[in-house]
Amino acid sequence: MIIKEIVNLISLWALPLIILFILTFAIIRKIPVYEAFIEGAKDGIKVSFNIIPYLVAIIVAVSMLRASGAIEALSGIMSGLLVKIRFPSDILPLAIVRSLSGSAALGVFSDIVSNNDINSYTSKLAAVMMGSSETTFYVLTVYFGAVGIKKYRYALLTGLFADFIGIVMSVIVAGFFFG
Amino acid sequence: MNYIWYFLIVISIIFGAINGRLNEVANAVFSGTELAVKIVLTLLGIMTFWLGIMKIAEKSGIVEILSKILKPAAKLIFPEIPKDSPIIGDVAMNFSANALGLANAATPMGIKAMEGMQKINIDKESASNSMCTLLAMNTAGFQLIPASVIAILAAAGAENPTEIIFPVLIVTSFSFICAIIISKIFQKIFPPQKPSEVNYDN
Numbered sequence: 001m002i003i004k005e006i007v008n009l010i011s012l013w014a015l016p017l018i019i020l021f022i023l024t025f026a027i028i029r030k031i032p033v034y035e036a037f038i039e040g041a042k043d044g045i046k047v048s049f050n051i052i053p054y055l056v057a058i059i060v061a062v063s064m065l066r067a068s069g070a071i072e073a074l075s076g077i078m079s080g081l082l083v084k085i086r087f088p089s090d091i092l093p094l095a096i097v098r099s100l101s102g103s104a105a106l107g108v109f110s111d112i113v114s115n116n117d118i119n120s121y122t123s124k125l126a127a128v129m130m131g132s133s134e135t136t137f138y139v140l141t142v143y144f145g146a147v148g149i150k151k152y153r154y155a156l157l158t159g160l161f162a163d164f165i166g167i168v169m170s171v172i173v174a175g176f177f178f179g
Numbered sequence: 180m181n182y183i184w185y186f187l188i189v190i191s192i193i194f195g196a197i198n199g200r201l202n203e204v205a206n207a208v209f210s211g212t213e214l215a216v217k218i219v220l221t222l223l224g225i226m227t228f229w230l231g232i233m234k235i236a237e238k239s240g241i242v243e244i245l246s247k248i249l250k251p252a253a254k255l256i257f258p259e260i261p262k263d264s265p266i267i268g269d270v271a272m273n274f275s276a277n278a279l280g281l282a283n284a285a286t287p288m289g290i291k292a293m294e295g296m297q298k299i300n301i302d303k304e305s306a307s308n309s310m311c312t313l314l315a316m317n318t319a320g321f322q323l324i325p326a327s328v329i330a331i332l333a334a335a336g337a338e339n340p341t342e343i344i345f346p347v348l349i350v351t352s353f354s355f356i357c358a359i360i361i362s363k364i365f366q367k368i369f370p371p372q373k374p375s376e377v378n379y380d381n
Binding site: 003004007010011014015018019022023025026029031033036037038039040041043044045047048049051052055056057058059060061062063064065066067068069070073106109110113114118119123124127128130131132133134136139140142143144146147148149150151152153154155156157158159161162163165166169170173174177178 | 180211218228240310319340353
């Protein structure tokens with residue numbers, strides 16, 4: 001399978017090549033690479049510690065939500081509605097959780113894959129949805145936390161809208177390719 | 180964010196009480212804090228390494244070159260950022276790392292761009308338009324290769340795990356473009372930022 005080989009090649013080489021390119025380019029331009037690295041790396045400590053309060057706030061809230069069973073309840077309410085539009089109800093928890101928590105989404109995805117035939121439409125739809133998802137809450141928390149932004153204005157709303165479009169598009173596209 | 184955070188917690192407690200899972204909800208507070216610290220610790224290493232590499236990229240002029248190449252696109256998507264600013268180069272590197280599925284590298288690069296944007300932000304506590312657009316680009320999750328999902332599918336014995344690449348590419352490209360457009364629409368609807376009274380020397 002040629003696509004598979006190309007994918008493997010890119011996954012294998014992307015990171016080493018980027019590092020190699022940046023370092024070699026700098027050495028040619030006579031940049032003291034080691035000193036520059038240390039200078040930049042120092043910021044990493046400050047930035048990471050800045051993020052802690054933001055991350056604790058959001059992760060505690062999301063952990064509480066997951067523990068409360070509210071996500072399952074919401075899936076239960078919505079699933080009756082969704083059967084009508086040919087949306088497999090197994091997928092719903094994934095659609096809900098993918099914006100909130102990356103590790104939870106990965107767990108739900110693994111569940112779907114193991115509870116359904118791996119080559120079924122449901123598994124493939126779940127894979128497309130999982131592959132096209134980004135944990136909106138986490139991204140916002142880390143990026144804004146790093147520079148100390150407390151008022152997100154319309155950033156969260158934009159992210160959630162984009163997530164919703166991603167979910168709808170996943171269903172449409174997966175239906176077209178695998179349905 | 181105030182209301183959303185409040186509602187997440189209130190809903191958790193109400194549903195915890197209804198479902199008889201208050202104990203689990205209470206425990207989640209502690210497991211949540213633990214998880215947050217674990218994530219930060221992982222992030223600390225990644226952040227330190229990549230911000231070091233990014234400093235090399237910045238000093239050698241790669242970031243600047245990228246900024247120059249992408250000037251026309253940048254003017255359209257980030258009109259507030261002064262032209263030839265290295266911020267655009269940081270955004271470009273963040274985008275490329277995301278596209279290649281290098282999430283670990285993408286985050287520090289995005290944060291570097293955020294720091295640049297924060298320097299020209301008129302209110303240091305609220306998100307500028309450029310910041311919201313950058314976040315929109317990142318939450319849409321544009322990806323050429325969803326490596327982790329392919330790995331799970333392959334491990335579970337899928338016949339052809341790479342067949343999801345093209346569908347994912349279509350979905351993420353579409354939501355990527357939509358996210359930027361939505362961000363621009365909200366920018367017109369939401370009240371503009373006011374300069375903060377406090378004077379920061381940043």
